[in-house]
Amino acid sequence: MTTAFLTHPDCLDHVTPPGHPERVARLEAILARLDAPEFAPLLRVDAPLADEAEVLRCHPQSYLDRIKGALPVVGHTTLDADTHLAPGSLSAALRGVGGNLMAVDMVLGGEAANAFVACRPPGHHAETETAMGFCLFGNVSVAAKYALDHHGLSRVAIVDFDVHHGNGTQDLMWDEPRILFASTHQMPLYPGTGAAEERGAHDNILNVPLPPMSGGAKFRQEFEGQVMPALAAFEPELVLISAGFDAHAADPLAQLNWSEADFAWVTQRLCDVADDHADGKVVSTLEGGYDLEALASGVAAHLKVLMERGS
Numbered sequence: 001m002t003t004a005f006l007t008h009p010d011c012l013d014h015v016t017p018p019g020h021p022e023r024v025a026r027l028e029a030i031l032a033r034l035d036a037p038e039f040a041p042l043l044r045v046d047a048p049l050a051d052e053a054e055v056l057r058c059h060p061q062s063y064l065d066r067i068k069g070a071l072p073v074v075g076h077t078t079l080d081a082d083t084h085l086a087p088g089s090l091s092a093a094l095r096g097v098g099g100n101l102m103a104v105d106m107v108l109g110g111e112a113a114n115a116f117v118a119c120r121p122p123g124h125h126a127e128t129e130t131a132m133g134f135c136l137f138g139n140v141s142v143a144a145k146y147a148l149d150h151h152g153l154s155r156v157a158i159v160d161f162d163v164h165h166g167n168g169t170q171d172l173m174w175d176e177p178r179i180l181f182a183s184t185h186q187m188p189l190y191p192g193t194g195a196a197e198e199r200g201a202h203d204n205i206l207n208v209p210l211p212p213m214s215g216g217a218k219f220r221q222e223f224e225g226q227v228m229p230a231l232a233a234f235e236p237e238l239v240l241i242s243a244g245f246d247a248h249a250a251d252p253l254a255q256l257n258w259s260e261a262d263f264a265w266v267t268q269r270l271c272d273v274a275d276d277h278a279d280g281k282v283v284s285t286l287e288g289g290y291d292l293e294a295l296a297s298g299v300a301a302h303l304k305v306l307m308e309r310g311s
Contacts (some may be wrong), residue, residue, distance in 0.1 A: 003303065003310045004112035005034070005042040006099040010049075011119045013088025017076055020084070021253060021290040022121065022134040030118055030286075033296035034303070041307065043112055047099025047119055050142075054097055057145040058138045058172045063129045067093075067136060079131045093136040095119050096285075100143035103283045108151050108238065113310030114271075114282040116243070116303055122287045124166035124242045125191060133164065133191060140242050140285055141172040144179050147238050154178060157236035157273070159227065160185070161266055162244020162287040163254040165194030169242065170205055177202035180234045182227045184208045184219060186247070186254050206230050212255040216262035219247070223266060231273045239274040239282045241267075245289030245298030253290050260301040267305040280309065 012024050034042070055064055070077045070085055077085040096119035103115035123140060125133025144156045157180045158173065160166040165185040170193065173181045185194050187209030194207045208222050231239075245263065247256040267284075274282045284302065289295035 001110070001113035001310055002041055002043045003307045004045055004103060004106050004115035005118065005303070006045045006047045006103055006115060007031070007118040008047040008095040008099070010088060010091045010095045013086070014092035014121050015086040015088065016084050025292055026289065026295060027118060027120055029292040029296045030299050033300050039303065042303070045102065047095045047117065048102055049091065049094045050098035050101060054101060054142060054146065055137055057149070058141045059128060067131065083131050083134055089121070089136065092119070093121055096121065096123060096139045097137055097142050100139045100283065100285055101146050104143050104147050104151070104238070107281045107283055108147065113280055114306050115284070116306060117283070117285040118299070119286065123285070124160055124162060124169045124287050125164070126168040127171040133168070135168060138168050138172045140240050141169050143283065144173070144240055148178050153237045155180070155234060155236050156238045156240060157182065157231055157234055158240045158242065159231070159270055160242035160244070160287070161247065162242055163247040163251065163256055164190055164244065164288060165207065166242055167191045167193040170194070170198065173200070174205065175201045177204055180204050180206070180230065180236065182206040182208070182230060184210060184223060184227065186210055186212055186256050189254055210256060213257060215256070216258045219256065219258065219262060220265060223269065228269060228273070232276070235277045236273070237278050237281070239270055239278055241270060241282065241284035242287045243284045243302055244287035245295050248289070248291060248294035248298055250291040250294040251289065260297050263298045264301040264305050267302050271305065271309040282306065
């Protein structure tokens, strides 16, 4: 089998205001890096538009209607200081949800060993009824619920190594005992959530805050000491990854000072978990990463491991 790579040109139509860190150039930088011959074996797939009913697995109809009603005909609508809508934003966001659902279908159906979804806007800050942190819909959360309720799985793990805490995923999964959500993130940092004491209604949330400037060695130590034992005890049937690359030393929004080797290492460890409990089934989706070169390099390191492990 191979690694599926899902994206769509619609994700370039989510145009943010000038100077915004979550910009079209992020996806363009990734796509340019993946033109290299070493990535030719990727199974490239157009991310489909999700049916709006799929969004309702995690968000209420009133929230979806509010997003649709706020779409501008031209220019931008501001939802909060960080989160904006352009005319193409809803289609882009629905591609993100649809890409994740198709990736789950492909991996669970045996069409691909694992998958990476490169869509934007990202999703892990989107709460049940609140768009924030550049995010509109909880892409990974919807995929997790889909795997449980459509495919009949019993246990799904979501692991988030974005430098910012996935407060949206935590909010959406707080009351879901069939999902383990584990997040490593810098603290203090936006959005201010993610303390170790935040455990979920069923002790199903594990937050591992990391201090600024702590570096990759500290991350690896805490991941081995906390996240890996929790994943082993949970025995997930599918591993979903919120793959943010903004913990890189070059990223302008945070200070964890990781390198490409750290992203490759954590990908290997998550593939180890999937091999032990989920027959290797991994679906990863793009979250943050705002230095273009560091983002492209981080994604490349992540994908190389997925390709090696999926071959």
